[in-house]
Structure formats: structure tokens, C-alpha cells
Amino acid sequence: MTNWEELNWRGLVKDVAGEEGIEDLINNKSVTFYWGTDPTADSLHLGHYSSLVTAKRLMKMGHKPILLCGGATGRIGDPRPTSEREIISIEDLNHNIECIRKQIDKIFDGKAQLVNNYDWFQGYEFLDFLRDIGKYINVNYMLNKDIINRRLETGITYAEFSYMLIQGYDFLNLYRKYNCIMQVEGSDQWGNITTGVDLIKKIDNKEAYAFTMPLILDANGHKFGKSEGNALWLDLNKTTSYELYQYLINTDDSLVEHYLKVFTFLTPEEIMDIVEKHNKEPHLRIGQKTLAKCIITDLHGEEEYKKAEMMSNALFSEDINKLSYEDIINNFKDMEQIKISEELPLEDLLVNTHICTSKREARELISGNAISLNNKKITDNMYMVTKENAIDEKVYLIKKGKKKYYIVIFE
Numbered sequence: 488m489t490n491w492e493e494l495n496w497r498g499l500v501k502d503v504a505g506e507e508g509i510e511d512l513i514n515n516k517s518v519t520f521y522w523g524t525d526p527t528a529d530s531l532h533l534g535h536y537s538s539l540v541t542a543k544r545l546m547k548m549g550h551k552p553i554l555l556c557g558g559a560t561g562r563i564g565d566p567r568p569t570s571e572r573e574i575i576s577i578e579d580l581n582h583n584i585e586c587i588r589k590q591i592d593k594i595f596d597g598k599a600q601l602v603n604n605y606d607w608f609q610g611y612e613f614l615d616f617l618r619d620i621g622k623y624i625n626v627n628y629m630l631n632k633d634i635i636n637r638r639l640e641t642g643i644t645y646a647e648f649s650y651m652l653i654q655g656y657d658f659l660n661l662y663r664k665y666n667c668i669m670q671v672e673g674s675d676q677w678g679n680i681t682t683g684v685d686l687i688k689k690i691d692n693k694e695a696y697a698f699t700m701p702l703i704l705d706a707n708g709h710k711f712g713k714s715e716g717n718a719l720w721l722d723l724n725k726t727t728s729y730e731l732y733q734y735l736i737n738t739d740d741s742l743v744e745h746y747l748k749v750f751t752f753l754t755p756e757e758i759m760d761i762v763e764k765h766n767k768e769p770h771l772r773i774g775q776k777t778l779a780k781c782i783i784t785d786l787h788g789e790e791e792y793k794k795a796e797m798m799s800n801a802l803f804s805e806d807i808n809k810l811s812y813e814d815i816i817n818n819f820k821d822m823e824q825i826k827i828s829e830e831l832p833l834e835d836l837l838v839n840t841h842i843c844t845s846k847r848e849a850r851e852l853i854s855g856n857a858i859s860l861n862n863k864k865i866t867d868n869m870y871m872v873t874k875e876n877a878i879d880e881k882v883y884l885i886k887k888g889k890k891k892y893y894i895v896i897f898e
Contacts, residue, residue, distance in 0.1 A: 558605030658683025
């Protein structure tokens with residue numbers, strides 16, 4: 488299987504510019520390519536990571552990545568399908584750039600070149616830009632681009648409209664300065680990409696290449712991203728390894744093979760072997776566990792993966808007592824937290840904290856084996872909930888029924 492065949496086998500190629508020559512470049516040459524993102528937050532997310540994995544894969548194939556962080560384009564924001572992006576302050580923008588730089592440097596082990604497009608836009612006079620670049624792109628050409636066309640009914644600002652020219656100039660500048668002849672982005676950037684390819688052809692009479700990757704969707708057909716409200720951040724302080732593990736371990740079976748192809752560096756043979764084992768015994772979640780291990784280890788290291796796996800296993804066993812107060816507070820963020828100031832019989836605790844609506848409900852649940860403290864079933868409604876038996880003498884994890892969890896903290 489050639490490099491190009493593998494990229495297609497993994498489902499990583501959607502649109503192609505320069506189709507006649509790109510296969511030979513990928514298979515037989517060592518070329519410089521770029522991927523870019525705007526610093527709209529202080530962390531990248533899993534949607535970005537799917538593209539970064541492709542860039543890293545190309546690097547492993549012998550190609551040279553340039554990763555662009557849009558200090559210039561981030562001041563405007565690329566057009567969204569529905570509404571204009573919120574403008575963020577320059578201070579926040581610069582802070583975000585530095586945070587993203589650190590993440591990219593870590594993911595690529597310092598082997599990727601990092602650039603900021605503000606470096607070549609600062610001081611570039613508006614009239615000079617229109618004269619040098621604007622006259623080469625027809626307005627009708629821009630209006631026909633899908634992302635622009637979809638916004639015409641609701642309205643689009645001139646700033647957003649001009650984004651295409653700015654990103655197109657990025658490609659031209661990188662071509663001239665670094666001999667960067669290829670761009671690799673998500674499919675939502677196709678209009679901006681082809682503008683860059685056209686500028687290179689019209690102004691410098693040179694050939695440039697590009698391909699886009701299909702956007703990665705979840706089981707509900709939503710893309711990963713903060714605008715979708717389902718962001719899984721690459722920053723451990725925003726999304727813990729445990730939270731990422733929980734998301735990946737619950738990946739829909741129908742998506743496992745696709746995600747393994749996109750997100751991991753396993754060989755095609757290894758992936759198909761895992762898929763075969765997974766399909767035979769899907770309840771073992773072999774595919775999901777492999778996916779979680781590959782992604783978390785690549786992002787945060789093996790120790791973080793082991794910690795996430797241990798946290799997940801502990802949630803359903805008495806091993807939870809091996810965790811610390813900080814482990815529970817920092818990782819089980821989706822659980823309701825309740826503070827108490829005194830030791831109480833279990834029945835009273837459940838009622839006073841509104842975990843149960845009445846003493847009758849509390850007694851029925853306790854006697855019915857439906858209440859657990861730190862994963863230990865309690866059947867005595869007068870069982871004393873004391874600091875002595877709490878984790879670190881501070882916290883209990885209470886389970887009600889099969890799925891409802893509460894964190895009870897002694898003040």
C-alpha cells in the first residue's frame with residue numbers, strides 16, 4: 488500500500504487540488520506542507536487533533552510540516568455557516584497563540600515548524616494588499632464559494648468576506664518563503680485553500696497542491712468543536728484524561744473502525760485485526776479501549792493513560808478507595824457535588840441532601856440494594872456516614888440506582 492493509498496484507505500482525502508501530481512508527491516517526494524488554525528481559544532480540541540494526526544502521519548512519511556497559528560486571521564475569524572464569530576481581544580489572542588504553540592510543540596515532539604501569519608501581515612498596507620492580491624481574485628469567484636454563498640441571505644461582513652483573500656495570501660507567502668507547495672486542512676476550508684492555489688498560479692505561475700480531510704463527526708452527526716458545544720480539549724486542565732477516556736470508551740460501535748483509521752498510527756493490518764476481534768465480542772469494547780489508549784498516550788503520555796484507565800475502573804469497583812480526594816473532585820466533574828457539615832445516618836443524609844425526596848424512598852432504595860457508598864452496597868438505613876470512612880476523610884461517592892452518582896463532601 489502506497490502512502491497515498493493509505494491516506495485514502497483511512498478516509499482522509501475528500502477534495503484534491505493538483506490531482507495529477509499530488510499522488511507522486513506524497514508517495515515519492517519529500518515536500519513541505521502546512522496546516523493552520525486560528526487561536527480562538529487557549530487550547531485546541533479533538534476536532535483539531537484529527538487534522539494534527541494527519542499532519543503528523545505525513546511527517547512520519549517523510550514530509551515537512553509547517554503549523555500556522557493565525558495571529559492575523561484570528562483577528563477577523565473565518566465565516567461560520569450561521570453567524571459572525573465573536574471578536575476577541577488582542578491580549579487574549581496572543582495568550583491563546585502561546586498556549587497552542589506549546590500544545591503543537593508537544594504533539595510533534597518539537598519537529599514541526601511553527602509560524603504566525605501576523606508576522607507577515609503587520610505593516611502590510613491595506614492599499615498595497617488590494618493592489619498586490621485583491622486584483623487577482625474576482626468577486627463572483629468568491630461569491631460562488633460555498634461558505635460565502637450560505638451566508639448571503641443572513642448577511643456577511645466585509646471583514647469575514649475578506650478572510651478568503653488573507654488565507655489565500657498565507658499560502659502564497661509560505662510558498663515563496665518556505666517552498667511550501669501543499670496545504671492540508673479540514674473540508675470546511677476548501678474555498679480558502681483553492682484561493683491560495685489560484686493566487687500562486689496567477690501571480691507566480693507555479694503549481695501548488697492541497698487536499699482536504701472530511702470533518703470528523705460524532706454518533707449524532709455533529710462535528711467536534713467548541714461551537715458545537717461538545718469540545719474535548721487537549722489541555723489537561725480543561726478536559727482530564729479520565730474525561731477523554733470516558734468519551735472514547737463510549738464511542739458508538741459503528742464509528743470504532745473509522746476513528747481507529749483517523750486517530751491512530753496503528754498499521755492497516757493492526758487496525759483490521761482489532762476490528763475483527765471487536766466485532767466478534769463488542770461487549771468487551773476492544774476497539775474503544777485501543778482508541779483511548781492510542782489517543783491519550785499520544786497526547787499526554789502513558790502515565791496519564793494508565794491513570795485514566797485506573798480512574799474508570801475504580802468508578803465501578805471498591806478500588807475507588809485507592810483514589811484521592813483530588814482525583815474525585817478533579818475528574819468526576821459531571822457529577823453533582825453536595826456539601827455537608829455533620830455526620831449523619833444514611834437515611835437522613837439522602838433526604839437532607841435531596842438525593843431522595845422522602846424517608847420512605849430512602850428506606851426503599853437502601854433495603855433494595857440500590858444505594859452504594861464508595862461502591863459498597865449499604866442495606867442499613869441507620870448506617871452512619873462518618874468522616875472516618877470517607878476517602879481522605881473528606882468525600883464519598885454515592886451511587887443511586889444504576890447510573891446516578893453524587894459526590895458528598897464534608898466541609
